[in-house]
Amino acid sequence: MSTYAIGDLQGCRPSLSLLLEKIEKESPQASLIFVGDLVNRGPQSLQTLHTIRSLGTRATALLGNHDLHLLAVSQGIRKAHANDTLDDILQAPDRDDWLDWVRRRPLAHLENGYLMVHAGVLPQWTVAQTLSLAQEVESVLRGPDWADFLREMYGNQPAQWDNALTGTDRLRCIVNALTRIRYCTPDGAMELSNKEAFGPHLAGFTPWFDMPGRRSADTTIVFGHWSTLGLIQRPNLIGLDTGCVWGGKLSAIRLEDRTLVQVSCPQYQQPG
Numbered sequence: 001m002s003t004y005a006i007g008d009l010q011g012c013r014p015s016l017s018l019l020l021e022k023i024e025k026e027s028p029q030a031s032l033i034f035v036g037d038l039v040n041r042g043p044q045s046l047q048t049l050h051t052i053r054s055l056g057t058r059a060t061a062l063l064g065n066h067d068l069h070l071l072a073v074s075q076g077i078r079k080a081h082a083n084d085t086l087d088d089i090l091q092a093p094d095r096d097d098w099l100d101w102v103r104r105r106p107l108a109h110l111e112n113g114y115l116m117v118h119a120g121v122l123p124q125w126t127v128a129q130t131l132s133l134a135q136e137v138e139s140v141l142r143g144p145d146w147a148d149f150l151r152e153m154y155g156n157q158p159a160q161w162d163n164a165l166t167g168t169d170r171l172r173c174i175v176n177a178l179t180r181i182r183y184c185t186p187d188g189a190m191e192l193s194n195k196e197a198f199g200p201h202l203a204g205f206t207p208w209f210d211m212p213g214r215r216s217a218d219t220t221i222v223f224g225h226w227s228t229l230g231l232i233q234r235p236n237l238i239g240l241d242t243g244c245v246w247g248g249k250l251s252a253i254r255l256e257d258r259t260l261v262q263v264s265c266p267q268y269q270q271p272g
């Protein structure tokens with residue numbers, strides 16, 4: 001059975017439907033792993049969740065920063081942004097069922113030797129440690145106090161990982177790495193303010209995956225989140241956010257042989 005990893009959907013259900021048709025022709029009944037940012041900014045957030053959920057056990061959907069944003073807005077913890085497109089979920093008669101489904105999704109997933117996350121992995125973490133740290137956050141999000149955690153989740157500190165971190169500082173650092181990281185400083189701390197692709201103006205910062213001595217480098221990591229970076233294909237790295245919601249492409253890759261499947265997407269949001 002084939003397995004495809006699929007990049008950021010951001011509520012672009014029409015593009016997801018076209019992509020699934022293409023995949024089905026190549027590999028009927030394939031397993032599908034979505035690397036997060038399932039909802040928001042595209043036109044059909046709720047319908048996107050419907051489509052993923054209807055795939056049943058064939059689909060594994062990871063949490064991204066926009067999915068966490070949905071949960072935070074749903075609890076009145078964050079205000080919706082002007083370009084959010086979450087109302088179809090928030091006003092659905094069965095919204096609590098959808099929110100419960102979302103908050104039970106994983107933050108990291110290992111399959112066929114590939115590690116899947118939404119944004120990235122800190123250079124100090126091994127693959128086993130990444131999965132274990134993801135589980136720490138997952139168990140809080142799945143538990144009764146999930147909204148209390150979301151209240152404490154926002155903020156960029158601590159930027160530097162320390163195994164001795166405890167409580168919400170520890171969980172915030174894990175969430176920021178798994179769902180928001182793009183760059184690191186030379187000492188391996190997260191730099192969370194820059195979103196562009198690498199250029200001379202970013203000298204001093206290094207993309208998380210290029211950090212020297214990264215302890216997960218022996219495993220191929222599949223990630224999304226970084227639309228300005230575009231498609232990345234290296235022996236130990238696959239970046240799949242190809243800017244669907246910004247008028248780019250929605251991308252999927254078959255993990256067994258790295259066959260790429262893409263659809264061109266309408267532009268639903270203006271970058272900048």
Ligand SMILES: Nc1ncnc2c1ncn2[C@@H]1O[C@H](COP(=O)(O)OP(=O)(O)OP(=O)(O)OP(=O)(O)OC[C@H]2O[C@@H](n3cnc4c(N)ncnc43)[C@H](O)[C@@H]2O)[C@@H](O)[C@H]1O
Binds near residue numbers: 066153271
């Ligand atoms: N712990 C936590 N702390 C803080 N926030 C948390 C959080 N957990 C969840 N969140 C939530 O995260 C949400 C998003 O954060 P934001 O920080 O508002 O989102 P963003 O910059 O648009 O990044 P995004 O994740 O969409 O990435 P993309 O590469 O597509 O886009 C990046 C940029 O690239 C630009 N871009 C895209 N395509 C481009 C192109 N073709 N050309 C030029 N620029 C382009 C876009 O304009 C965009 O600004 C917030 O709503 C917040 O609530």
